[in-house]
Amino acid sequence: MTATRQTVRQAKGDATRQQILDAAERIFAEIGFAAARLDHVAESVGIRRPSILYYFPGKQQLYDEVEADIFASMHAFVLNRTEDVTEPMERLLALLDAWLDFLVSRPTAARIIQRLIADSAAYGNNPVRFSESALQDLEDVVAAGVASGQFHPVSAMVLLNSVAGSALHYVCNAHQLGPSRSYDPADPAQLAQFRSMMHRLARVAVAPQD
Amino acid sequence: MTATRQTVRQAKGDATRQQILDAAERIFAEIGFAAARLDHVAESVGIRRPSILYYFPGKQQLYDEVEADIFASMHAFVLNRTEDVTEPMERLLALLDAWLDFLVSRPTAARIIQRLIADSAAYGNNPVRFSESALQDLEDVVAAGVASGQFHPVSAMVLLNSVAGSALHYVCNAHQLGPSRSYDPADPAQLAQFRSMMHRLARVAVAPQD
Incomplete structure (x- = not known):
């Protein structure tokens, strides 16, 4: 009892x-x-x-647990989507798709990461306290692609800022561009359009250069 | 006297x-x-x-004047860089370069715009109160490129989220990725590397599709 x-x-x-x-x-x-x-x-x-x-204990600990869960969940989601994918380009697209799908299904996470990027003083000397796993995931995929000779030796951070980060803007901007430009980021046709663009850009970003 | x-x-x-x-x-x-x-x-x-x-009169008015000045200055900077450029692709690259150079030279503007994208309730029904000129600048360039037949009929907003917005991440992420990945966005070599990637992506984003 x-x-x-x-x-x-x-x-x-x-x-x-x-x-x-x-x-x-x-x-x-x-x-x-x-x-x-x-x-x-x-x-x-x-x-x-x-x-x-x-x-x-307080607001900071509550926030920390929220942010830790976002990045832990995103990392688990990526592992699940990429573990059986070995071909470098397919692996990069699987990673980007995982981030995109994760953020579309959890827009609160997209907004919190978007804020984290803006907050220049977050966590003092350790701004990657929770986001390190995400950066490492991308670096691993890029390093494997470069090692295989299939990718141009592109900087993972350039790829992050130019292609991978775009999923954040796609989700966060949905209702920030005025009524006439509003969209639903989870709408299948809308999402397919953005995903297709993201894939094209990713392929070009790592392709051997002229 | x-x-x-x-x-x-x-x-x-x-x-x-x-x-x-x-x-x-x-x-x-x-x-x-x-x-x-x-x-x-x-x-x-x-x-x-x-x-x-x-x-x-108060914090809101002070903020409004700051944001209004950011977008007015960015718009003037774009006009100055694009007014003599007529070829559609060159015009798009000139616009993207203008945004990139403006944000690199005024990183506070990049952070404020980055926050604006995260703030889902900004300005209630009019989130583009100040940013409308920037969106319109991009839409005009895309529309002219599509009308000329040189651009695939790409959505200006997909282009905004996928390519144009990357300048924000490039500037804001400089010291957000941990000490080992820090960079100076105004460093000429760093900036040239990012600009080159942005140009490649922009060309592919509007290129006729297979």
């Missing part, structure tokens, strides 16, 4: 913890870390502020 | 007003609109908060 109760309480606690994380991710995405208040998160979940502090 | 005094006072007032705008642009770029306080701006200029309110 006691054991059952404890399990129920535990499950309820876990559910609340997850609700807090989900609400925090939405709010950090919408207004950013600096402007977000724990009160907003509490109100969104329908609990009181002290209840959040039962699960998280 | 009175006239001279008034001119001096006027000039001093204009200088202070410009100092406030410069400081505000730095602070809005670094920490964003929501987190920025007029106290920070005042401290940075070396004046007291009420002195700012003498020139600007």
Whole structure:
């Protein structure tokens, strides 16, 4: 009986913890870390502020857990999509597709990463505290392609800024360009159009140069 | 004598007003609109908060003037670089180069635009209140290229997200990728490498498709 109760309480606690994380991710995405208040998160979940502090010591720790989960989930998503792909070009496209699909399905993650890029002082000396796995994923794919001789020795960071990062703008800009230019990034035709462009650009970016 | 005094006072007032705008642009770029306080701006200029309110009614108006100036300056920079260029592909590259050079020379503008893309609720129903001129510049160049038959009928907004927006990531990511991947976006060799990639991608993005 006691054991059952404890399990129920535990499950309820876990559910609340997850609700807090989900609400925090939405709010950090919408207004950013600096402007977000724990009160907003509490109100969104329908609990009181002290209840959040039962699960998280403060706003920074709550934010850190949100960002850590975004990059851990994105990395897992990439591994799943690329583990059976060995041909270098196919592997690069699988990585880019994984990032694109991940960000389209989780636009709050796109906004948080977009903000992270703008925040020049994030994490002081360690701006890649959580994003390192993503950068490493891209560097590994590029290094393998270059080693195989199929890719021009392109800089992974140039590729990041020029091709890979475009998925962020595709997702974040959906409703930022005025009513007449609004689009739904998850719309299949829209997504296919953008993906096709991303693939063309990726192929050219790593192709042997004249 | 009175006239001279008034001119001096006027000039001093204009200088202070410009100092406030410069400081505000730095602070809005670094920490964003929501987190920025007029106290920070005042401290940075070396004046007291009420002195700012003498020139600007409040934080929103100060921010609006900063953002308006960014897009007006960028538009003027584009006009200057493109007015004598008529060949469609050269015109597109001149536009992209103008954006890239403008953002490299004014990284605070890049950070503010990067934040604007993340801020889903900016300006309510009119997110393009200030950025409309930039979108229109790109649309005009793309439309002319398509009309000439030299460009594939590509969506200007797909081009914006996939190629044009990359200049923002190039500038903003300079010190966001960890110490081992840091770079100076204004370094000539670095900039030439990125520009060359951007040109290649732009050519392919509008090229007739198979």
